[in-house]
Amino acid sequence: xxxxKLPSFIPYYGGLHNTIHEMSxxxxxxxxxGLGQILVLGILASVYLTFATTLAIVCATGIETVSVKKxxxxxxxxxxxxxxxxxxxxxxxxNAMVPSVAGMTGRTGWNRVAYNWVxxxxxxxxxGIFGAIFIIYxxxxxxxxxxxxxxxxxxxxxxxxxxxxxxxxxxCVWLVDLAVYLAGRVKEPAAKFFLIWFPTMTFxxxxxxxxxxxxxxxxxxxxAGAPITWGQFLWNNLVPVTLGNTVAGxxxxxxxxxxxxxxxxxxxxxxxxxxxxxxxxxxxxxxxxAYLAKTFITGAxxxxxxxxxxxxxxxxxxxxxxxxxxxxxxxxxxxxxPQGLVKGLMVCAYFTAVAFVAxxxxxx
Numbered sequence: 531x532x533x534x535k536l537p538s539f540i541p542y543y544g545g546l547h548n549t550i551h552e553m554s555x556x557x558x559x560x561x562x563x564g565l566g567q568i569l570v571l572g573i574l575a576s577v578y579l580t581f582a583t584t585l586a587i588v589c590a591t592g593i594e595t596v597s598v599k600k601x602x603x604x605x606x607x608x609x610x611x612x613x614x615x616x617x618x619x620x621x622x623x624x625n626a627m628v629p630s631v632a633g634m635t636g637r638t639g640w641n642r643v644a645y646n647w648v649x650x651x652x653x654x655x656x657x658g659i660f661g662a663i664f665i666i667y668x669x670x671x672x673x674x675x676x677x678x679x680x681x682x683x684x685x686x687x688x689x690x691x692x693x694x695x696x697x698x699x700x701x702c703v704w705l706v707d708l709a710v711y712l713a714g715r716v717k718e719p720a721a722k723f724f725l726i727w728f729p730t731m732t733f734x735x736x737x738x739x740x741x742x743x744x745x746x747x748x749x750x751x752x753x754a755g756a757p758i759t760w761g762q763f764l765w766n767n768l769v770p771v772t773l774g775n776t777v778a779g780x781x782x783x784x785x786x787x788x789x790x791x792x793x794x795x796x797x798x799x800x801x802x803x804x805x806x807x808x809x810x811x812x813x814x815x816x817x818x819x820a821y822l823a824k825t826f827i828t829g830a831x832x833x834x835x836x837x838x839x840x841x842x843x844x845x846x847x848x849x850x851x852x853x854x855x856x857x858x859x860x861x862x863x864x865x866x867x868p869q870g871l872v873k874g875l876m877v878c879a880y881f882t883a884v885a886f887v888a889x890x891x892x893x894x
Contacts, residue, residue: 572653604735626779636799684751699774
């Protein structure tokens with residue numbers, strides 16, 4: 531092969547080609563697991579984040595200095611993501627990147643990526659609702675002033691402007707998936723521990739928006755008596771945050787590193803007769819700009835359809851139809867009639883039904 535045919539990429543820079551290969555293999559595995567398995571692992575992931583978020587609230591409540599309070603919350607929260615990544619569980623925000631890289635390399639189909647997203651998101655939502663019930667009702671572990679902190683946090687998250695929540699969601703998973711990516715670059719457990727810790731601490735201390743954390747903390751706020759409806763939670767927070775989280779995982783981390791690694795594509799995924807440049811890893815070739823454009827468009831369409839189908843439809847029905855789009859309260863101290871669990875359980879049932887359909891139709 532002549533030197534002039536070599537691409538301008540240096541895929542072995544910093545071992546990028548090895549990391550993308552390993553992420554692609556891991557993503558393919560994630561996209562193949564059964565519905566029951568992914569739901570259970572998704573529930574576990576949310577429960578771990580439930581414990582981590584509750585720990586952060588317990589440790590930081592009562593601290594008057596805002597910056598110190600935020601730092602303390604950030605320092606203790608990463609125990610949740612460490613449990614997920616080292617212990618093993620399915621977190622949607624990580625899956626916005628890992629199976630997507632498998633789709634970019636052609637190791638798995640985008641239909642399976644979509645199935646993984648729906649399955650893990652559903653499991654996470656079920657786990658978040660369970661976590662809220664577990665902490666607020668079953669254990670009854672949080673009295674005042676901790677319950678007031680839960681209500682204030684939930685109210686603030688739902689009161690943010692829609693686009694603010696989108697951008698905060700994007701920034702959040704930029705850091706969370708950076709932690710996932712960095713953990714995949716090393717083998718030693720101690721190294722993984724610290725590489726997960728610092729980006730996760732950063733997002734939580736700053737106050738960015740994580741859709742799966744919000745699946746616990748906002749329902750917990752509703753159950754604790756915050757003046758928030760289920761529809762307001764879904765429309766004002768979960769829809770824009772999910773969209774921002776997905777854009778970050780798929781594009782700003784996953785596709786960014788796949789691109790800088792030279793757009794590796796499995797040889798078996800290349801269309802017959804196509805001319806591609808050999809890659810640093812013998813199983814791959816370099817993708818071209820046409821393949822990049824096709825992959826970008828596929829990812830963008832999948833992101834929009836997923837967000838519309840999952841939290842979008844749930845928000846439309848709950849907020850727009852069942853509740854009549856009520857105005858937000860102006861203060862966390864305002865009184866609102868008890869919301870109950872019916873609407874939350876309806877969303878659980880809807881997500882589970884979509885996950886079942888996705889398992890039958892997309893996991894092929």
